[in-house]
Amino acid sequence: MSEEAGRLPKEPVDRITRPLARFLRIEAAAGGALLLCTALTLLLSNSPWSAPFLAIWETQAGLHLGAIEFSRSLKHWINDGLMTLFFFVAALELKREMVLGELRSPRMAALSIAAALGGMIVPAALFLLVVGDGDSVHGWGAVTATDTAFVIGCLAVLGTRIPHSLRLFLLSLAIFDDIGAILVIAIGYGSALDPAALGLAGLGVGVVAGIARAGVRNLPAYFALGGAIWLALDVSGVHPTLAGVLLGLMTPARSWVSDHRLRSILGRVTAYPPGEHWSGDTADRHDLRRAGVATREALSPIERLEILLHPWIAFLIMPLFALANAGLPLSAEGIDAPLTLAILLAFVFGKPVGVVTFSVVAVTLRLAILPAELSWGLLAAGSLLTGIGFTMALFIAELAFDPSLIGAAKLGILAASIVSAGCGLLALTWLTSARRQTALTDKRP
Structure with a gap:
């Protein structure tokens, strides 16, 4: 059991x-x-x-x-x-x-x-x-x-x-x-507001919303944009x-990945027999990489x-x-x-x-x-x-x-x-x- x-x-x-x-x-x-x-x-x-x-x-x-x-x-x-x-x-x-x-x-x-x-x-x-x-x-x-x-x-x-x-x-x-x-x-x-810097901060927030809607899920990219927004606000007076x-x-x-989809993706990986086949541009390699992304995004x-x-x-x-x-x-x-x-x-x-x-x-x-x-x-x-x-x-x-x-x-x-x-x-x-x-x-x- x-x-x-x-x-x-x-x-x-x-x-x-x-x-x-x-x-x-x-x-x-x-x-x-x-x-x-x-x-x-x-x-x-x-x-x-x-x-x-x-x-x-x-x-x-x-x-x-x-x-x-x-x-x-x-x-x-x-x-x-x-x-x-x-x-x-x-x-x-x-x-x-x-x-x-x-x-x-x-x-x-x-x-x-x-x-x-x-x-x-x-x-x-x-x-x-x-x-x-x-x-x-x-x-x-x-x-x-x-x-x-x-x-x-x-x-x-x-x-x-x-x-x-x-x-x-x-x-x-x-x-x-x-x-x-x-x-x-x-x-x-x-302090006194700087309209240009405040506009740049607003632009940064808009970019974050845009790439999120586009499906970008790279955390370092968001942290970099967050740092830029922070700098703009620091200069803006806010x-x-x-x-x-x-x-x-x-x-x-x-x-992003539901439990049902995660189980399906992991099931494809566990269905492979044991062996040294997780390398190269192969279907099992792609399934393994897909499983890694799905596990993270669950x-x-x-x-x-x-x-x-x-x-x-x-x-x-x-x-x-x-x-x-x-x-x-x-x-x-x-x-x-x-x-x-x-x-x-x-x-x-x-x-x-x-x-x-x-x-x-x-x-x-x-x-x-x-x-x-x-x-x-x-x-x-x-x-x-x-x-x-x-x-x-x-x-x-x-x-x-x-x-x-x-x-x-x-x-x-x-x-x-x-x-x-x-x-x-x-x-x-x-x-x-x-x-x-x-x-x-x-x-x-």
């Missing part, structure tokens, strides 16, 4: 649940790596090695060819270059869920979209209310973001006591939030990480790219971002206390209030539906975790605040992330324990 015959048959839903489960596992582990690098960065930035450690990220690196010079600091390459891949993978996951997953239902997706909007608008309004018309008012965008890796990492701590619907809600909310953050960056923190979002949302979510481009890139994002790019951006020499001197307080209040109170309020309104107006196993209590408790803004908040803070205010902003972001994580974990632990105890009581005769 074959090993395959001893397993349960595969179902179409496996194409959705298995990639999502892999994504969540990697995100949970990434939260631990991110936490470790953040702690290390804070330690080094408050040690005798603080100055040389912080100076590393200001080292210039780039291309110098005659009169042409394209040079940026290491921090810039990480924040604007490598983080483009982060947004690309986030957009891939969003596209897959909206085409194949639970978010393909418009009303189900509407719940996450409404929650993400509330989680951006309310904290921004609260931030502006607290800071008034001071020098820090331009930094409103820093309080609109949610850190996907840390949120999923917190949920992983609670394990199976957290229902799948809450994980998916918070994951999709965080991804929509990331897309919103990119729009905030592009609109609120871009933040170049927008390239990652655009290309991620354009990536096909369905495979996975959708989105799944192949996630498998390829997600571990690098989680365990290299995100930790590098933390090392480059989380450094904060702790000192009471020069800290703008009102700014720190405004950020803390916006994340800890504004985020959950916005998420819950907009969710309730969307469901009440029948624009969205609440999943059957997701109660309002669980949604409210989970919304506390959205105040963990860490990665994206630091990302926007670097763009939004003057150097004299960045220390206060970082302090507020770190404090808000710690408080939000603690409150969210405590609320979910208490609520799930109460629900479990109630369920056990209901089962008693």
Whole structure:
């Protein structure tokens, strides 16, 4: 009896649940790596090695060819270059869920979209209310973001006591939030626009769409075009990480080769008798090459790219971002206390209030539906975790605040992330324990 015959048959839903489960596992582990690098960065930035450690990220690196010079600091390459891949993978996951997953239902997706909007608008309004018309008012965008890796990492701590619907809600909310953050960056923190460069970027996007429609499936060609679009956006005045979002949302979510066709093609290869006949311009050689292409293309481009890139994002790019951006020499001197307080209040109170309020309104107006196993209590408790803004908040803070205010902003972001994580974990632990105890009581005769 074959090993395959001893397993349960595969179902179409496996194409959705298995990639999502892999994504969540990697995100949970990434939260631990991110936490470790953040702690290390804070330690080094408050040690005798603080100055040389912080100076590393200001080292210039780039291309110098005659009169042409394209040079940026290491921090810039990480924040604007490598983080483009982060947004690309986030957009891939969003596209897959909206085409194949639970978010393909418009009303189900509407719940996450409404929650993400509330989680951006309310904290921004609260931030502006607290800071008034001071020098820090331009930094409103820093309080609109949610850190996907840390949120999923917190949920992983609670394990199976957290229902799948809450994980998916918070994951999709965080991804929509990331897309919103990119729009905030592009609109609120871009420089003067260069129409010619913006036109070249649009042309590049058009070429990508054209060759995709023509059937080109060569990944290096798409990466090369993506690099060109990134360069054009960098020159245009629009933040170049927008390239990652655009290309991620354009990536096909369905495979080119169906399971039935794959089995037929592989069947031709396995029908050949053993022997040294896989060389030369022969029919069996062509069948073997066709089988190699079919095996690769049986996975959708989105799944192949996630498998390829997600571990690098989680365990290299995100930790590098933390090392480059989380450094904060702790000192009471020069800290703008009102700014720190405004950020803390916006994340800890504004985020959950916005998420819950907009969710309730969307469901009440029948624009969205609440999943059957997701109660309002669980949604409210989970919304506390959205105040963990860490990665994206630091990302926007670097763009939004003057150097004299960045220390206060970082302090507020770190404090808000710690408080939000603690409150969210405590609320979910208490609520799930109460629900479990109630369920056990209901089962008693």
